[in-house]
Amino acid sequence: MVFDFLKTRFQSGVTTLERPTPVSVVSTPLPEQYQDLSAELGFHPNDLLTLQIKNFMIEQQIPMYDYSSVVDYMRRVAAKERKKFFWRPLRKKDKDVWGTWGWNVSESDDYYHYRCFECSVYDKMVPLHILQDVKLLDKKFDGEVGFFVTDYAVPHPDPFILVAAPKESAERIIFGAWDEPGFGVI
Numbered sequence: 001m002v003f004d005f006l007k008t009r010f011q012s013g014v015t016t017l018e019r020p021t022p023v024s025v026v027s028t029p030l031p032e033q034y035q036d037l038s039a040e041l042g043f044h045p046n047d048l049l050t051l052q053i054k055n056f057m058i059e060q061q062i063p064m065y066d067y068s069s070v071v072d073y074m075r076r077v078a079a080k081e082r083k084k085f086f087w088r089p090l091r092k093k094d095k096d097v098w099g100t101w102g103w104n105v106s107e108s109d110d111y112y113h114y115r116c117f118e119c120s121v122y123d124k125m126v127p128l129h130i131l132q133d134v135k136l137l138d139k140k141f142d143g144e145v146g147f148f149v150t151d152y153a154v155p156h157p158d159p160f161i162l163v164a165a166p167k168e169s170a171e172r173i174i175f176g177a178w179d180e181p182g183f184g185v186i
Contacts, residue, residue, distance in 0.1 A: 062175050067171075067173075087148040088149050089121050145166070149162075
């Protein structure tokens with residue numbers, strides 16, 4: 001299968017990977033009556049919150065990335081360093097609430113586990129524009145969302161950040177990326 005989002009170029013016999021770029025996402029109409037009744041009943045399914053997050057991100061022009069393309073890219077980049085990548089919570093409040101997801105820690109990557117040492121709170125600088133998006137999303141969704149950043153135990157990985165509802169089964173929405181060090185915008 002050929003992926004437009006992950007191109008491999010051959011230059012002088014060396015294979016290089018290009019980072020995924022934001023994808024076009026279309027807003028999904030949510031009837032106001034459904035949202036109001038759900039809120040009134042205290043019914044908060046993850047799918048509804050995910051749609052609300054995506055629609056808000058479209059409205060605010062916050063870019064979104066295809067999750068599987070980012071995971072594939074991160075696996076390949078980390079493998080070049082003989083590492084595995086994982087997700088680290090951006091803040092302490094994200095750490096314990098979101099449980100676990102992904103593969104078996106000892107066998108694969110693309111995981112988060114709240115008890116795992118490498119999944120401790122992210123400890124590197126984050127660009128201002130990413131922090132502004134985090135603040136906007138966190139405020140809009142009243143702290144109901146968590147934020148996680150890719151890492152793979154090298155001094156300067158080029159991270160991606162995601163937002164998700166507080167359930168293991170919730171869709172994870174990647175909305176930003178930056179260069180390390182120096183914060184070059186991707």
